[in-house]
Amino acid sequence: MSTVIKGGTIVAADRSYEADILIEGETIKAIGPDLKGDTVVDASGAYIMPGGIDPHTHLEMPFMGTTAAETWESGTFAGLAGGTTMVVDFVIPGEDGMLAAMDAWESKATRQASGDYSYHMCVTGWSERHFDEMPKVVARGINTFKHFMAYKGALMVNDDEMFASFQRCAALGALPLVHAENGDIVAALQQKYMADGTSGPEAHAYSRPPEVEGEATNRAIMIADAAGVPVYIVHTSCEQSHEAIRRARQKGMRVYGEPLIQHLTLDEGEYFNRDWDYAARRVMSPPFRNKSHQDSLWAGLAAGSLQVVATDHCAFTTEQKRMGLGDFRKIPNGTGGIEDRLSVLWTRGVETGRLTPNEFVAVTSTNIAQILNIYPQKGAILPGSDADLVVWDPKLSKTISASNQKSIIDYNVFEGFKVNGLPRYTLSRGEVVWADGQNSQPQPGRGKFIKRKPFPAA
Amino acid sequence: MSTVIKGGTIVAADRSYEADILIEGETIKAIGPDLKGDTVVDASGAYIMPGGIDPHTHLEMPFMGTTAAETWESGTFAGLAGGTTMVVDFVIPGEDGMLAAMDAWESKATRQASGDYSYHMCVTGWSERHFDEMPKVVARGINTFKHFMAYKGALMVNDDEMFASFQRCAALGALPLVHAENGDIVAALQQKYMADGTSGPEAHAYSRPPEVEGEATNRAIMIADAAGVPVYIVHTSCEQSHEAIRRARQKGMRVYGEPLIQHLTLDEGEYFNRDWDYAARRVMSPPFRNKSHQDSLWAGLAAGSLQVVATDHCAFTTEQKRMGLGDFRKIPNGTGGIEDRLSVLWTRGVETGRLTPNEFVAVTSTNIAQILNIYPQKGAILPGSDADLVVWDPKLSKTISASNQKSIIDYNVFEGFKVNGLPRYTLSRGEVVWADGQNSQPQPGRGKFIKRKPFPAA
Amino acid sequence: MSTVIKGGTIVAADRSYEADILIEGETIKAIGPDLKGDTVVDASGAYIMPGGIDPHTHLEMPFMGTTAAETWESGTFAGLAGGTTMVVDFVIPGEDGMLAAMDAWESKATRQASGDYSYHMCVTGWSERHFDEMPKVVARGINTFKHFMAYKGALMVNDDEMFASFQRCAALGALPLVHAENGDIVAALQQKYMADGTSGPEAHAYSRPPEVEGEATNRAIMIADAAGVPVYIVHTSCEQSHEAIRRARQKGMRVYGEPLIQHLTLDEGEYFNRDWDYAARRVMSPPFRNKSHQDSLWAGLAAGSLQVVATDHCAFTTEQKRMGLGDFRKIPNGTGGIEDRLSVLWTRGVETGRLTPNEFVAVTSTNIAQILNIYPQKGAILPGSDADLVVWDPKLSKTISASNQKSIIDYNVFEGFKVNGLPRYTLSRGEVVWADGQNSQPQPGRGKFIKRKPFPAA
Amino acid sequence: MSTVIKGGTIVAADRSYEADILIEGETIKAIGPDLKGDTVVDASGAYIMPGGIDPHTHLEMPFMGTTAAETWESGTFAGLAGGTTMVVDFVIPGEDGMLAAMDAWESKATRQASGDYSYHMCVTGWSERHFDEMPKVVARGINTFKHFMAYKGALMVNDDEMFASFQRCAALGALPLVHAENGDIVAALQQKYMADGTSGPEAHAYSRPPEVEGEATNRAIMIADAAGVPVYIVHTSCEQSHEAIRRARQKGMRVYGEPLIQHLTLDEGEYFNRDWDYAARRVMSPPFRNKSHQDSLWAGLAAGSLQVVATDHCAFTTEQKRMGLGDFRKIPNGTGGIEDRLSVLWTRGVETGRLTPNEFVAVTSTNIAQILNIYPQKGAILPGSDADLVVWDPKLSKTISASNQKSIIDYNVFEGFKVNGLPRYTLSRGEVVWADGQNSQPQPGRGKFIKRKPFPAA
Ligand SMILES: [Zn+2]
Ligand SMILES: [Zn+2]
Ligand SMILES: [Zn+2]
Ligand SMILES: [Zn+2]
Ligand SMILES: [Zn+2]
Ligand SMILES: [Zn+2]
Ligand SMILES: [Zn+2]
Ligand SMILES: [Zn+2]
Structure with a gap:
């Protein structure tokens, strides 16, 4: 069961480039042109970011x-x-x-x-x-x-x-x-x-x-x-x-x-x-x-x-x-x-x-x-990294408001801010967990504790 | 005709990790464990750097x-x-x-x-x-x-x-x-x-x-x-x-x-x-x-x-x-x-x-x-990058001297500096062009002019 | 012909103190309590400054x-x-x-x-x-x-x-x-x-x-x-x-x-x-x-x-x-x-x-x-200094306006500024040349060129 | 009983100038040219400083x-x-x-x-x-x-x-x-x-x-x-x-x-x-x-x-x-x-x-x-100031040594420093208490506690 994110521009900390991303299971398997997978996530016109x-x-x-x-x-x-x-x-x-x-x-x-x-x-x-x-x-x-x-x-x-x-x-x-x-x-x-x-x-x-x-x-x-x-x-x-x-x-x-x-x-x-x-x-x-x-x-x-x-x-x-x-x-x-x-x-x-x-x-x-010493498991778009990815659509916009937020708090300190740029999709370890306009729901228990190793001691 | 660099630790700007590097022609084809190629470059105990x-x-x-x-x-x-x-x-x-x-x-x-x-x-x-x-x-x-x-x-x-x-x-x-x-x-x-x-x-x-x-x-x-x-x-x-x-x-x-x-x-x-x-x-x-x-x-x-x-x-x-x-x-x-x-x-x-x-x-x-806007063609160890690589041996050492340098100048401003860390091998676009102790020679005309594109204009 | 400024607080760069100032001719003759002179300038409730x-x-x-x-x-x-x-x-x-x-x-x-x-x-x-x-x-x-x-x-x-x-x-x-x-x-x-x-x-x-x-x-x-x-x-x-x-x-x-x-x-x-x-x-x-x-x-x-x-x-x-x-x-x-x-x-x-x-x-x-190397001829309240003095009344106030200024320009960049603190009297080399509310007039030709000596050469 | 310091250059914080200093009792009475007093302290070729x-x-x-x-x-x-x-x-x-x-x-x-x-x-x-x-x-x-x-x-x-x-x-x-x-x-x-x-x-x-x-x-x-x-x-x-x-x-x-x-x-x-x-x-x-x-x-x-x-x-x-x-x-x-x-x-x-x-x-x-708010009683050469004065001779010199110091400690951290510039005379409230080369002695009990007033409270 694989997923491919197609048509986007990968934006990493070191560079931006056009490529597809193939995900197998929870991790990134390959990055390159014309990749194929069982499921396709459309990133055309969007950025793909960690x-x-x-x-x-x-x-x-x-x-x-x-x-x-x-x-x-x-x-x-x-x-x-x-x-x-x-x-x-x-x-x-x-x-x-x-x-x-x-x-x-x-x-x-x-x-x-x-x-x-x-x-x-x-x-x-x-x-x-x-x-x-x-x-x-x-x-x-x-x-x-x-x-x-x-x-x-x-x-x-x-x-x-x-x-x-x-x-x-x-x-x-x-x-x-x-x-x-x-x-x-x-x-x-x-x-x-x-x-x-x-x-x-x-x-x-x-x-x-x-x-x-x-x-x-x-x-x-x-x-x-x-x-x-x-x-x-x-x-x-x-x-x-x-x-x-x-x-x-x-x-x-x-x-x-x-x-x-x-x-x-x-x-x-x-x-x-x-x-x-x-x-x-x-x-x-x-x-x-x-x-x-x-x-x-x-x-x-x-x-x-x-x-x-x-x-x-x-x-x-x-x-x-x-x-x-x-x-x-x-x-x-x-x-x-x-x-x-x-x-x-x-x-x-x-x-x-x-x-x-x-x-x-x-x-x-x-x-x-x-x-925090969890790179490149997290924070990277590299083969082997966890497929925690955002398909970032710079054309999506909204006005921030407590009335339509996912947070359960009754207000929002950014109330009224007009923002441009929002996730079209969010993937957590390979799974689309948020899709704009598609009424995504929480999946309690899905999240995992990520161990972080110590640095070499001084 | 492929080359694999085996047994080293890749040191990139963002992280260090153990992996082999497969080179096909002039570029890096793959990075990962247990790669195979026609020629093997030994990087054991060494770092591989751009x-x-x-x-x-x-x-x-x-x-x-x-x-x-x-x-x-x-x-x-x-x-x-x-x-x-x-x-x-x-x-x-x-x-x-x-x-x-x-x-x-x-x-x-x-x-x-x-x-x-x-x-x-x-x-x-x-x-x-x-x-x-x-x-x-x-x-x-x-x-x-x-x-x-x-x-x-x-x-x-x-x-x-x-x-x-x-x-x-x-x-x-x-x-x-x-x-x-x-x-x-x-x-x-x-x-x-x-x-x-x-x-x-x-x-x-x-x-x-x-x-x-x-x-x-x-x-x-x-x-x-x-x-x-x-x-x-x-x-x-x-x-x-x-x-x-x-x-x-x-x-x-x-x-x-x-x-x-x-x-x-x-x-x-x-x-x-x-x-x-x-x-x-x-x-x-x-x-x-x-x-x-x-x-x-x-x-x-x-x-x-x-x-x-x-x-x-x-x-x-x-x-x-x-x-x-x-x-x-x-x-x-x-x-x-x-x-x-x-x-x-x-x-x-x-x-x-x-x-x-x-x-x-x-x-x-x-x-x-x-x-200089030539990344990641140069300066990176990524699939698709030019295979300009150094197998860096931190155990090699020498005392810098004009008497044994490649430069044709008759002196060296670092004369007498003891250095630890030297190239075991240097590869230029996939070819070993320098190997420690093996009497490598210049290859005039081998080097290429690398075009550098402009940045997006202001 | 002497003048005494009485009843004020002398404010110098290094200290403030109450004293009278006796002026003879163009210079300060004495500073101290209870001085007497032919003319008295009233500085009560005011500061006397260079x-x-x-x-x-x-x-x-x-x-x-x-x-x-x-x-x-x-x-x-x-x-x-x-x-x-x-x-x-x-x-x-x-x-x-x-x-x-x-x-x-x-x-x-x-x-x-x-x-x-x-x-x-x-x-x-x-x-x-x-x-x-x-x-x-x-x-x-x-x-x-x-x-x-x-x-x-x-x-x-x-x-x-x-x-x-x-x-x-x-x-x-x-x-x-x-x-x-x-x-x-x-x-x-x-x-x-x-x-x-x-x-x-x-x-x-x-x-x-x-x-x-x-x-x-x-x-x-x-x-x-x-x-x-x-x-x-x-x-x-x-x-x-x-x-x-x-x-x-x-x-x-x-x-x-x-x-x-x-x-x-x-x-x-x-x-x-x-x-x-x-x-x-x-x-x-x-x-x-x-x-x-x-x-x-x-x-x-x-x-x-x-x-x-x-x-x-x-x-x-x-x-x-x-x-x-x-x-x-x-x-x-x-x-x-x-x-x-x-x-x-x-x-x-x-x-x-x-x-x-x-x-x-x-x-x-x-x-x-x-x-500028004219101290203490100018800039000081010391015996021997030129009697260039201001009796500064911190209670006088006005609103700056071109309509009542001495400058002959038709506007004032500080127009509308309310200021507290104005000269009650201004003395130039011992002579009262400005007195608040008394319709003082210019005295063309009264001013003198003040020579300034060089510093010890480097 | 008055003292006059003659022939020196007064060095104050704000200026240097040639003048004599007349001391009466413990304070400075006058500063100016050609002053006379019962005792004369010779400051020729020297600086007079607070x-x-x-x-x-x-x-x-x-x-x-x-x-x-x-x-x-x-x-x-x-x-x-x-x-x-x-x-x-x-x-x-x-x-x-x-x-x-x-x-x-x-x-x-x-x-x-x-x-x-x-x-x-x-x-x-x-x-x-x-x-x-x-x-x-x-x-x-x-x-x-x-x-x-x-x-x-x-x-x-x-x-x-x-x-x-x-x-x-x-x-x-x-x-x-x-x-x-x-x-x-x-x-x-x-x-x-x-x-x-x-x-x-x-x-x-x-x-x-x-x-x-x-x-x-x-x-x-x-x-x-x-x-x-x-x-x-x-x-x-x-x-x-x-x-x-x-x-x-x-x-x-x-x-x-x-x-x-x-x-x-x-x-x-x-x-x-x-x-x-x-x-x-x-x-x-x-x-x-x-x-x-x-x-x-x-x-x-x-x-x-x-x-x-x-x-x-x-x-x-x-x-x-x-x-x-x-x-x-x-x-x-x-x-x-x-x-x-x-x-x-x-x-x-x-x-x-x-x-x-x-x-x-x-x-x-x-x-x-x-x-410390004791100015100008101390720290100044002004009429009315305490006559705490140094006649500073820039031509006197010595090599600092514990062997000839007044301190009763058995060493000196500046041992061996050659210094140029030493007091020819030191006066405390009008009295010469140190004269170079004249075997001056301590006068226990002569020193007074100097009250220091508070500043205007904030
Ligand atoms: Zn916190
Ligand atoms: Zn906190
Ligand atoms: Zn240059
Ligand atoms: Zn240059
Ligand atoms: Zn100008
Ligand atoms: Zn200018
Ligand atoms: Zn202390
Ligand atoms: Zn301390």
Whole structure:
């Protein structure tokens, strides 16, 4: 049983070319002219790209006293509808440690996911137990460990904990990830704004200024450098953080930066909307920034100082957001984006000339697969690669709206965005799982956990 | 008649993996396990990489009253011996214009070259004739135009000539290249040092300080930006120039920088050697810089702010160099490197951990092919690509010496460098043209001119 | 015959303190408590500051086929009305050379000026005659030489001319000044916009983008560094230029930058006004920039990377501006500001907390006097200093309007600005020449040429 | 009883000029030509400068289990011998709080000091008591509070403590000072080097790399910015820290940097001396850096991005240093410099052309007095200023040696430095307390505590 994608232009990170793709089973068998297969997927007039990988999601995440409403079922299907064939979620250990938490995550993901997935493991403290569990986590196929420099009193780790964990990563061939905001200062500023009576969503932005993110990014990089390990800064939202990354890279350090599609296209003006609900739905950390930061992020993607575009998809309903009425600190932090990342990036990035189509593929898929060490199983259109593919039709367009989205959240932060460029078909391991206009449905349990090997240890 | 390369690890810009390569005729037919062919090339214990491309050579170049002694025959064969399977040389128009000059270059290259080659066309003035000839040059397969901001009274163009030519490049889908040094200031400083009685090779370095290169780089970038065209800075030798490139890239401009293997590894101390011959042999423009600049260049290659490594191979004999005895301005400018670029870069770059093997391939071959628009015919190990390949043996080593080189020059600026990593075999379009220890010989006339198409015009 | 200024707070560049000032004749005799004199000037509730020095004016300048309409009489009186007690104008040599031009300038200035003045000498070409005249100019009391990198075909000098002149400055202990825009590129862009049919004032801004200024600034600095002389960049209007200055200063080079009060407070939006006259009146070079550049300039003044605030007062009537109807290239370049520099800077700089009152004095007077080598005769409140003083009343306010200005121009680019802080009294060499609300009149011929000595030669 | 200093050239921060100085009692009475007084101090052929102020000393400091051996008596006298007329020391609160500690310091200082002095108060934790004591400290004449980001387990404060204290400073009109090194990472690296068996003084440098200082500087600046208060970074030793300071200043923040004379002239090679004693005597935090950092610091002083030069004089005997034999972590941190700061800075800074004599005065005295808010009582040569003066003879020279120093320490880190420029006379409040070649003696108890007022509160 084979499938051939015919008539399209393959867009890879390194080049664009016309060729058909023959899929046998779950993988790409051949690439070339005039291929034949049992089933034909029409790509005429379209681009064929590696399926998007979202390296940063929080599906059904328990956080701030509630649980993100986007489920593994709805979230992964929303991804497929938007051309994203794999997500990497974050496991947060509780009292029972990393391995138990991974089991808990797996119990939700494996039965619901329509697309493939992996995890990052969070390090939320430090002890001998952490030291001992990390290699076991690596053995189970996770080679990335996330550290929060914010969320004081909850997930936050301090500098020596981070240094200890980074050293452990270096020894294990794992890559540390960092949520970079100075949690002490955020907490103090939050308190100050509440004390001043500024309790609305705008205070969320005020209490997390770009300087607070830039500082933490700079600190994380120094600690990684001291530990002799590369580092990946999640949700790089501002010039301050980007500047720290550039400065490090220009000394030869291996540092990666991940802008979100939200920060690339939405600005802090959103928090000043008179409608509390409107503003609260946009509350995430770091918050949206002013437009000068957007220019910095776009240029970084073109220059290569920033490498990937993610979503930090962590979606709460309006109802959940209202937990923070009267106290912005209690608004669950997170927004969605998994369904719209590719089309928004294409529209605002490729159609404007900021990024080439090849760079689009690099930042949404190939670079991510390489950095997370699953390339070329994922992120590539090569014989032997998983047939996670998007037939991208640059002529399809729509206006983004919560009213017709696959996500089960009751709003969309990109509401009203007109996008050009959408998946005509999305294939997950060889199977068409999304076809434009054909009422595709989720296939819970179809998605597989993708093991990621460690890097050669330092 | 097929060839299979067996038992090696393919190192591409994007990944490393074990596979055999099947070659039929001049191109790669298949890549995979257990391939079979008529002839077997043993790659066990070795890496297989795309053949090196040297984007910057001057073989038999008429310059400063003499002609570079390295011939197309010796130069291209030296390249093959070192793993470089293609060179891009510079055509310098004379009174009869660009097309006649191209014919003249071709008459030398086609009968002598052992490896493939292409040209950049130099723009050494501006007139309606230049305007008219440029599209014809493009039609003949050249999509890059070089501009000299130095060599006042000879090759130098001024700002409005450069702007006019850059605009023409934009319209034609061609890429402008720039030799960036402020020719006015160089000329004035040369005169000053001669007037002061400082006439030895060290004055060559004094009269071309890094600031003079940084300034011109910055200016070229501004002019390219105004013309709406990317720009490629040849022989980026210093932090000042690199800084200008970085600054531009961080605004989203498309700027490329090309360090030379010489500037990465040799410093200005060379010019203070008491032996006039020793110092004069190292005279090139820009001159070697102090070690802090080397750090900057290496970090740039790792960070991606610099993209390629070249040689500017323009080799004169000691006898020729002596034209400048008593007047450093008359020392023919140029050094060699084509034979040793890969082994020196591997030794000083990969073995030290500064670059990964994949980055090594990127900067010596893949990036170059992409920027010059001959990818994936060249610079790739993909089915359909020309079988320009190097079986790179990291265990082979030697001490570089003029006494046993293929270059016909009587010295070598890397004399005494111990290198680890050398070609076990070099293949040019499917044929083994260099085999370590087997007395391979040049094959004049074997090399072909490779046409390079224009980019989509702006 | 003595005067005492009583009851005020002296604001100097280094400190603020309460004291009276006793003036005898033209100079400050004593500073201290409870001084007595024949006449009392009331400074209660006010600051006493050194009179403003405007280092950059063009009164009655012949330029672009007409002559700036602001006369020495009206311009210097407007200065006094605004608290500026000295201006430094630019002498432009014609066919008869520098000394004759200086005579011509002097013939206009000496009989009209109400306040003191000096000149910069322009170097608009290079020859043995320039070499020979420069020391004579220095001997006549001018230690600064101005160079235009723009105005191609008119005032512009090229790089080797500039280098020659800078070397001469170094030998004479003179300071080179530079108008930094790349004249070649400006000319080419002007032609391009005209060819495209964009002929209005907005094309003036389009054809002189910040990059063009940044490039020239960077080049001027490199040339000065090669010549071993400090350099002063006039009308630094943008981050690009400021960045080049900072970068140089951080290598230990002595580089000065001069923002104008216009660039600090007006933005490029002015050129898009639908009223051609409105926009054309704002045409000057460099043009106004967007607001991000203003932030850069303000921060530079606070940080010390920019040192002085000037006006480039070169004022043409609306009638004159209309020479450029249909061809923006013919709009006489220049705006006014001499009357409002201090009050606008105080309002937008000191009242907002960007600058301290002491920094205000430094950038409007003291730093200028030091850089131009007339300190502490000017720019200081010290015994022996010329009694050029302003009694600055922070409670006086007005709305700037052409309808009630001293300048004889028929408009004002700051029209409608509400300013707080104005001179209650202005004293020129001990005499009250402006008193708020008292119908002060110009005193043509009162102003004196102030000789400026060379610096110790390099 | 009056004194007149005759025949010299006054060198102030703003200018140099020839004048006599008349002193009556402890203050300057008049400045001008041909002054007369009861006693004449001969300044012919010499410069007269404001006495040096050392803003950073630790006399008799209890630290690391011992007490700095330089006493208030010997230290302040060594200062006078070198031209420094005032020191600012650090009070470290113990269990009894800030006020008791200030009493303890005062009990040592008041009876021993030959020259004037002030204190900075250290904030080594945070509590309501700290909050309450700070205004009392301010009321007693201290307007600067010091924070240690290093010395984990001892003096170190964390980010929220620092933020709380900085906010308190803002409210009180006090200036926070910061010792900027990341104490967590230093502690971890120390442990690592000890574990690796690297226990000598070189490990002190290894465990405190420039990145660790740069990080903390960057963090301190962010925290100050969030608190709305300027910040002063003590002992800025490296480009990383300087870069953070520059970056902040270029955003308009008020940040000060203090290089030490040691970091300007001594490099990390000192720690590799085979003589353990030699190396251990140089152990201080931050450690000496490589020469590229020195270039950065010198350029910063010229550019104004760094403002003052101090010593961090905290001198232990060789005997004390030996506490760290076998464990570098126990070597008492600190070196001397109070006696030699001016002569070394003059020799290495002014004689080389890096700094002007006026800049020398600014960075050793005037800027310090302004930043610490004791200007113009100190740091100025103005009528009414304290007559703390140095008659600086640029022709006096010596070779620095422990064998003939006034400091009571048994070595000198500048041993063997040839210096040109030394005090001919030093005057403290009008009295000659040091005369070259005349066997001047300490005058314990002569020095006075100088109150420093708060700045206007934010
Ligand atoms: Zn996060
Ligand atoms: Zn997240
Ligand atoms: Zn060249
Ligand atoms: Zn070349
Ligand atoms: Zn101008
Ligand atoms: Zn002007
Ligand atoms: Zn310290
Ligand atoms: Zn200290």
